[in-house]
Amino acid sequence: MEFFVTLIQVLDSTVRLATPLLLACLAGLYSERAGIFDIGLEGKMLMAAFFSAAVAAVTGSVWLGLLAGIASSLVLSALHGLASITFRGNQLISGVAINFLASGLTVLIAQSWFKQGGRTPSLFGGGRFEPIEFPFVDAISGVPFIGPIYSELLSGHSILVYVAFLLVPATWWILFRTRFGLRLRAVGENPAAVDTAGVSVVGLRFAAVAICGVLCGIAGAYLATALQAGFVKEMTAGRGFIALAALIFAKWRPWHAMGACLLFGLLQAVALRFQNIDLGGVVIPVQVMDALPYILTVVILAGFVGKAIPPRAGGEPYVKER
Amino acid sequence: MEKMPKWADVVLIPVISLILAALLSALVILAIGENPVEAVNLMVTGALGSTYGWGYTLYYATNFMFTGLAVAVAFHARMFNIGGEGQAMLGGLGVAIVCLYVPWPHWSIALLAACAASMIFGAAWAAIPAYLQAKRGSHIVITTIMFNFIAAAFLNYMLVNVMRPQGSMDPATARFPEAVQLPTFQSMFSTAENVVFRGAPANISFFVAIVACVIVWALIWRTRLGYEIRSYGKTETGAVYAGISPVRITIIAMLISGGLAGMMAINNVMGEAERLVLNSTEGAGFIGIAVALMGRSHPFGVFLAAILFGFLYQGGAELALWTSIPRELIVVIQALVILFTGALDNMVRMPLEKVFLSLRKGAE
Numbered sequence: 001m002e003f004f005v006t007l008i009q010v011l012d013s014t015v016r017l018a019t020p021l022l023l024a025c026l027a028g029l030y031s032e033r034a035g036i037f038d039i040g041l042e043g044k045m046l047m048a049a050f051f052s053a054a055v056a057a058v059t060g061s062v063w064l065g066l067l068a069g070i071a072s073s074l075v076l077s078a079l080h081g082l083a084s085i086t087f088r089g090n091q092l093i094s095g096v097a098i099n100f101l102a103s104g105l106t107v108l109i110a111q112s113w114f115k116q117g118g119r120t121p122s123l124f125g126g127g128r129f130e131p132i133e134f135p136f137v138d139a140i141s142g143v144p145f146i147g148p149i150y151s152e153l154l155s156g157h158s159i160l161v162y163v164a165f166l167l168v169p170a171t172w173w174i175l176f177r178t179r180f181g182l183r184l185r186a187v188g189e190n191p192a193a194v195d196t197a198g199v200s201v202v203g204l205r206f207a208a209v210a211i212c213g214v215l216c217g218i219a220g221a222y223l224a225t226a227l228q229a230g231f232v233k234e235m236t237a238g239r240g241f242i243a244l245a246a247l248i249f250a251k252w253r254p255w256h257a258m259g260a261c262l263l264f265g266l267l268q269a270v271a272l273r274f275q276n277i278d279l280g281g282v283v284i285p286v287q288v289m290d291a292l293p294y295i296l297t298v299v300i301l302a303g304f305v306g307k308a309i310p311p312r313a314g315g316e317p318y319v320k321e322r
Numbered sequence: 323m324e325k326m327p328k329w330a331d332v333v334l335i336p337v338i339s340l341i342l343a344a345l346l347s348a349l350v351i352l353a354i355g356e357n358p359v360e361a362v363n364l365m366v367t368g369a370l371g372s373t374y375g376w377g378y379t380l381y382y383a384t385n386f387m388f389t390g391l392a393v394a395v396a397f398h399a400r401m402f403n404i405g406g407e408g409q410a411m412l413g414g415l416g417v418a419i420v421c422l423y424v425p426w427p428h429w430s431i432a433l434l435a436a437c438a439a440s441m442i443f444g445a446a447w448a449a450i451p452a453y454l455q456a457k458r459g460s461h462i463v464i465t466t467i468m469f470n471f472i473a474a475a476f477l478n479y480m481l482v483n484v485m486r487p488q489g490s491m492d493p494a495t496a497r498f499p500e501a502v503q504l505p506t507f508q509s510m511f512s513t514a515e516n517v518v519f520r521g522a523p524a525n526i527s528f529f530v531a532i533v534a535c536v537i538v539w540a541l542i543w544r545t546r547l548g549y550e551i552r553s554y555g556k557t558e559t560g561a562v563y564a565g566i567s568p569v570r571i572t573i574i575a576m577l578i579s580g581g582l583a584g585m586m587a588i589n590n591v592m593g594e595a596e597r598l599v600l601n602s603t604e605g606a607g608f609i610g611i612a613v614a615l616m617g618r619s620h621p622f623g624v625f626l627a628a629i630l631f632g633f634l635y636q637g638g639a640e641l642a643l644w645t646s647i648p649r650e651l652i653v654v655i656q657a658l659v660i661l662f663t664g665a666l667d668n669m670v671r672m673p674l675e676k677v678f679l680s681l682r683k684g685a686e
Contacts, residue, residue, distance in 0.1 A: 039467065083665035087672075092402055092463050094665035096611060097657045104653030105350075111648045112354035118648065241467055248464060285483060291475035294468040298450075301460035301468075310461070 018265025042240025048220025077213030368640025377522020383632030389610025405466025407607025413584025416443030444584015
């Protein structure tokens, strides 16, 4: 029974930790399916984390914070679009620049506004997303097995967690069951064909980059206003890159993305709870858990276990005429 | 026919990009309520106003020369090595092993061995992404990013569990023996009555970095291998037609790139810290990207850009010391330089090309 309680706690923490990964991963999914590589997920999340926490701290409203976070992330998305779509620059270099921009600006502005060493004041009350309690939690929590699963694992997360997981079927439906989704995927595989059909390549790619911005914004806001209470320097801590890894791991598919993010979330949760894991004589150091998402991604990329093939036109700026 | 004269491509565009980045940085400083002119003054006096300031500027510049050259060599083969950070970390591990576990009679021999070890370790860390790119087609950018994180975890493990001296809480190796301490600028250039570069970390590695610049120049423009790397970078199909093996060039270019990034460790680990600490690279691997972009992947350009960034780093540290502007301002400037010289290159280039075309038409 004690094992079961621990298991539920670890899984509960997995869900919390997987949420920002999932949001950022889906963000990258839209962008990369449309042929725009985005290694700036990390920067956009960080920017959104700061602005959501800053606005929530000043206004006391977490919803205004969320909007500010999304807006700031969208500005960086627009920059990425400008560089990689309008001026046909190198998408990877643009992503690197965006990561540094966010990393520097957040601390600079935080120091200038709040003078607390690059952090925002702690959020409380309406400045944070509160957990949502499902109905009948009290009644069911006493039931063995089902009770803890319902009251601990499923209930009691902030609304953004449920949004993130609902976005998975929504993304699947948009990408594979709507006209917009078909065109979005086509523009990532063969933009010339989309152009010939009379659909704007630039418009579609900007739309994809904008969706990516919105989702990264939610991811950042979740980090600063739900998972933690306020912004601290470099608080994304490589999550944007883990999301990128999850995206490759999932081979650019929404349901698999959820699986990959839950897996990587589980690794983080286990690393948080147990430092070094003792498997009857063999001790797995905590650093192995830290590195495992990246190692798994390299293995998948190497194609030894099911090859990951990115969208064909990914990373290539579209030039109408040669 | 070229749309622009060569000097415009080599000098004018980087200078305009740099001015744009500087203007935006000035706006950022204004926006946080500080005076940009005063800030620049402070940076110049802090970084270039004394031999002490120069000692730091050139120390940082040495790091950036190695990582900048690393990115530049990969750029010539049209690869984006974003893994300089991880390769430099591993280079540090190589230097630490050589310095700690071998009793060297003199620093000069130790330096040669450390150069070799850092190169081998850095190159080895680049070898797996290179192999995967060449043989399995996995994107080098993604694999090198992943390898940065794996390197950080690996180094963390090595320092905490293996190399930390007994009884020490600090995740770092023991201090290197005195015999392998490199001569600093202070000991090299001071006379009895006039002490210069007092306490500054610039050391003999600076000259190793300059030699590396010259060797890379000779390699890229004066050897058969360099020609093959450049032609592969210009057009892969053409290179294959000329009998150049993409697998071979990809792997060799990445090995050189990783080796150069690794060599940074002789400066920061052997020359300055004299022990291996966590996060010894301090992001220098990423600054190499900005340096290579600004320097147009030419060793001389890399040299100049590295000194510029060395100045920014030392100046930024002075700013943080004397004003309320945090060090992160430098990260913003670095981001703007990467943005304008790299990603938004066409924004500057397209209008300039139009200007030169119309000038040419006017002349005819």
